[in-house]
Amino acid sequence: MTLANAVVLNLYRADNFQRPVAGVVCVVVMVAWTAVAVWAYAAPRRRTVGLLVADLAVAVALLAVTPLVKGDGFNATVPGFWVAGALLAWAVRYRWVGGLLAAVVLSATDLLVREEITQANYGNVFLIVIGGPIVGFMCGSLQEMAAERDRAERTAAAAAERARLARAVHDGVLQVLSLVQRRGAELGGEAAELGRLAGEQESRLRTLIRTQERTAERPGEVGGDAVLDLAAELGRLESRAAVTVAAPATPVELPADVVRELCAVVGACLDNVAVHVGPQAPAWVLLEAFADRVELSVRDEGPGIPAGRLEQAAAEGRLGVSESIRGRVADLGGTATLSTGSFGTEWEIVVPLGRR
Amino acid sequence: MSADTAEQAIRVMVVDDHPMWRDAVERDLQQAGFDVVAVAATGTEALARFKAARPQVVVLDLQIPEPDGVGVTREALAHDPSARVLVLSASGEQADVLEAVKAGATGYLVKSASREELLDAVRRVARGDTVFTPGLAGLVLGEFRRLADPAASTDPMQPQLTERETEVLKMVAKGMSYKQVAERLVLSHRTVQNHVQNTLRKLQMHNRVELTRWAIEQGLDED
Numbered sequence: 001m002t003l004a005n006a007v008v009l010n011l012y013r014a015d016n017f018q019r020p021v022a023g024v025v026c027v028v029v030m031v032a033w034t035a036v037a038v039w040a041y042a043a044p045r046r047r048t049v050g051l052l053v054a055d056l057a058v059a060v061a062l063l064a065v066t067p068l069v070k071g072d073g074f075n076a077t078v079p080g081f082w083v084a085g086a087l088l089a090w091a092v093r094y095r096w097v098g099g100l101l102a103a104v105v106l107s108a109t110d111l112l113v114r115e116e117i118t119q120a121n122y123g124n125v126f127l128i129v130i131g132g133p134i135v136g137f138m139c140g141s142l143q144e145m146a147a148e149r150d151r152a153e154r155t156a157a158a159a160a161e162r163a164r165l166a167r168a169v170h171d172g173v174l175q176v177l178s179l180v181q182r183r184g185a186e187l188g189g190e191a192a193e194l195g196r197l198a199g200e201q202e203s204r205l206r207t208l209i210r211t212q213e214r215t216a217e218r219p220g221e222v223g224g225d226a227v228l229d230l231a232a233e234l235g236r237l238e239s240r241a242a243v244t245v246a247a248p249a250t251p252v253e254l255p256a257d258v259v260r261e262l263c264a265v266v267g268a269c270l271d272n273v274a275v276h277v278g279p280q281a282p283a284w285v286l287l288e289a290f291a292d293r294v295e296l297s298v299r300d301e302g303p304g305i306p307a308g309r310l311e312q313a314a315a316e317g318r319l320g321v322s323e324s325i326r327g328r329v330a331d332l333g334g335t336a337t338l339s340t341g342s343f344g345t346e347w348e349i350v351v352p353l354g355r356r
Numbered sequence: 357m358s359a360d361t362a363e364q365a366i367r368v369m370v371v372d373d374h375p376m377w378r379d380a381v382e383r384d385l386q387q388a389g390f391d392v393v394a395v396a397a398t399g400t401e402a403l404a405r406f407k408a409a410r411p412q413v414v415v416l417d418l419q420i421p422e423p424d425g426v427g428v429t430r431e432a433l434a435h436d437p438s439a440r441v442l443v444l445s446a447s448g449e450q451a452d453v454l455e456a457v458k459a460g461a462t463g464y465l466v467k468s469a470s471r472e473e474l475l476d477a478v479r480r481v482a483r484g485d486t487v488f489t490p491g492l493a494g495l496v497l498g499e500f501r502r503l504a505d506p507a508a509s510t511d512p513m514q515p516q517l518t519e520r521e522t523e524v525l526k527m528v529a530k531g532m533s534y535k536q537v538a539e540r541l542v543l544s545h546r547t548v549q550n551h552v553q554n555t556l557r558k559l560q561m562h563n564r565v566e567l568t569r570w571a572i573e574q575g576l577d578e579d
Contacts, residue, residue: 171419175374178467183380185470199468246490246529248498249450284490284531288497291505299530343540346530 003034005081018071026062026069026078033058034085041089052086052093056102059086063109077110087128091136099136103129170209177202204239228259230294234266234287241280243270247287252294254353258332262296262351265328265336269298269347272321276345277302293334293352301344365391366482369411371402371428372444373420377467381415381444381474388475399423406432411439413482415474416461418445418452426455433460442481444474454495458563462556463487486553493529496555497522503562515558524551 037055040046062079069078077083083106091099107125111117177198184195231247238245254262266285273283277300286297310322322338325347329336334351368390372378375397382392394409396402398421406414406428414432418425429441442463443456453464463481465474466489477487488496500522503514517525527537534548541548 172374175377175467179376179380181468182470202468244490244531246494246497246531247450248502249454249495250498250502282531284529286490286494286526286529288494288501288526290501297530343536 003030003082003085019069022065022069023078026065029058030062030079030082034082037085037089047093052089052098055086055089056105059083060105060109063106064113067113074114077113084128087132088135091132092139094136095140096133096136099132099134100129101132103132167209170205174202174206174209177205200239200241207235207238226256227253228256230254230259230262230289231287233259233263234285237263237266237270237285240270242282243285244282245285245287248289250289252287252289254294258351261328261332262294262349265325265349266296266298268321268325268328273298273300273302273345276305291353293350296349296351297346298349299344299346304340304342304345305338365389366413366478367391367393367409367411368413368415368478369394369396369402369406369409370415371396371399371420371425372415372417373397374417377417384471384474385415385478390475390478397421399425399428402428403431403435406439407435410436413478414439414441415444415478416441416456418443418456424452426452426459429456429461430459440481440484442477442487444469450491450495453492454499457492457496457556458559460560462553464489464492466491485549486556488528488552490529490531493525496559497525497529499559500555515562517555517558521551521555524548525555528552 033055037051040051059079059082063077063083066074066077087099087102087106090102094101107128110125111121114121181195181199181202184191184193184198187195229251231250231252234245234247237243270283270285273281277283281300281302283298283300286295286299288295326336329349329351332351334349336350337348339346339348368385370378370381370385370392372381372395378395378397382395385392393411394405396405400422402414402416402420403423414428416425416428420428423431425443425445429443432439433441440463441456441461442465443453443461444465444467445453457464462484463477463486465477465487469477480487500515500517504516523541524537527540528534532540534545534552537543538545538548
C-alpha cells in the first residue's frame with residue numbers, strides 16, 4: 001500500500017525530479033526492497049537483527065538521497081510514507097524501544113536533509129515519533145496477552161488430562177478396594193479385617209472423588225466461600241463406619257455457614273448413635289431439598305431412648321445432646337424433632353430457606 | 357416370567373472393563389447356579405453379545421469404554437424390553453446412576469455389597485422386582501422433588517408421586533428394608549414392592565416422553 005502510494009506519487013510528481021534517472025532507480029530500489037522485505041519477514045527465522053537494520057538503512061538512505069535526486073528545496077521525500085514499513089517492523093520486533101529508535105532515526109534524517117522545516121514537516125515527524133513507540137507498545141501487550149492465553153490454554157488442557165487420568169486411576173483403585181473388601185469378608189479371620197479396612201478406604205475415596213467433582217464443576221465459587229453444596233458436604237459423612245447418606249443428584253446449594261452448621265448437627269446426631277448404639281451401628285442420613293426448605297433425617301435402629309430419660313436429664317439441669325441439637329437448628333430458624341421407640345431413633349430436621 | 361425362571365438357571369451377562377471384577381462376579385454367579393451366558397469389557401462388545409446371548413439379566417458397570425453403561429442400558433432394553441439391567445458400580449457418580457435408572461435399569465448396587473447381596477439382587481431383578489439402595493431412593497426422590505419444583509419446570513406432563521409412594525420411597529431412602537416399611541405402614545410386602553416399582557416406572561416413562569419430544573423438536577421423526 002505504502003509502496004503503491006509512493007510509486008504513484010513519484011510518477012505523478014515526476015516533473016519535480018531534477019535527475020529523473022536517479023529517481024527511477026530510487027523507485028526501482030523501493031519496489032525491489034519491498035519484495036525482498038515481504039519475502040524475508042514471512043519466515044520467523046529470517047527476522048534477524050541484520051534484516052531490520054538493513055530495512056531501516058534502505059529507508060534512511062532513500063530519505064538521504066532525496067536532495068540529490070530532487071534537488072534542494074524539495075517538498076516530499078522520495079520514499080514518503082514508505083518509510084513507515086521499516087518503522088513498523090522495528091516497532092513490532094523491538095516493541096516501544098524499537099519503535100522510538102526507528103522513529104528518531106527516520107525523523108532525524110528527514111529533518112537533516114531538508115533546507116527548511118515547515119509546520120507540516122514538524123507535524124509528520126511528531127506523529128512518527130509518537131506513533132512508533134505506541135505501535136511497539138501495543139505489539140508488546142498483544143504478544144504478552146497471546147502468551148498469557150497460550151499458558152492458560154495449556155494449563156486447562158493439562159488439568160483436563162490430569163482429571164481424566166485421575167478418574168481412570170481412581171476407578172481402578174475403587175474396584176480393587178471393593179474387591180478386597182468383598183473377598184476379605186468371605187475369607188474371614190485376618191482377611192476380614194483387611195477387607196474392612198479396604199472398605200473404609202473405598203468409601204473415603206469415593207466420597208473424596210464425589211466432593212472433588214462437585215467442586216470442580218463450579219471453579220468460580222471455590223474460595224469465594226459464599227455457597228456450598230450440602231449434598232456433597234453430607235456425603236463426606238459416609239466415610240464414617242456404617243453411615244449411609246442419601247441425597248439428590250443435583251447440588252443443594254446453601255450459604256456456607258448454614259451448610260457447615262447443618263453438617264455439624266448431623267455429625268452430632270451420628271456421634272450420639274455411636275455412643276448409645278455402638279461405634280459400628282448402622283445409621284442413615286437422608287437429605288431432601290424443596291423450593292422453600294431442606295429436610296434432613298438421621299435414623300438408627302438402636303434400642304431407642306428410654307422414656308423419661310431426657311426429662312430426667314433436663315430436670316437435673318443437664319441440657320444434653322438433644323437440647324443442643326434443637327438449639328443449633330433453632331438458631332438456623334428451623335425445627336428438630338426426635339422420635340424414638342423400639343424401632344430406633346430418628347431426628348427430623350427442617351430448615352426453611354430464605355430464597356430470593 | 358416369574359414362576360419359570362426361579363426354577364431354571366437365570367441367564368446372566370456380566371459387563372465390566374475390570375478383568376478381576378468380571379471374573380469374580382462371573383465365578384460367584386456360576387457357583388450359585390446362575391448361567392453366565394456372556395461377559396463383555398466394553399459397551400460395543402456388550403451390545404453385540406447381548407443380542408447374540410439374550411441374557412435375562414445384565415450385571416452392568418457404568419464406567420466402561422464407549423458406549424457407557426447408560427447407553428448400553430438404553431440400547432439393550434430397546435432391543436429386548438423383557439431383559440433386566442442391574443447396575444453394579446464402584447463409582448459414586450450420582451448423576452450416572454440416575455441416568456441409567458431413567459434409561460430403564462431396575463436395580464442398583466454398589467460394588468462393596470457382599471456376595472449374598474449381589475446374588476439376591478440378581479434373583480430379585482430377574483423376577484421383575486426393583487432393587488433399591490437407600491442412595492438410589494434418595495436420588496429418585498430428589499429427582500421427583502426437582503421436577504415438582506415450579507421454578508425448575510412448568511411441564512404439564514411432569515410425573516408426580518402419590519402420597520403413599522412418596523412415603524414408601526422416603527422410608528427406603530432412610531435405610532428401611534421393604535419388610536420394615538411394610539410393618540410400619542401395615543401393608544403387604546408385595547404392595548410396598550409395587551409402590552417402589554411404580555416410582556421407577558413413572559420416572560422411566562417421563563424420560564421416554566422427554567426423549568420423544570426432544571426427537572420431534574429436532575425433526576428426527578421425519579425420516
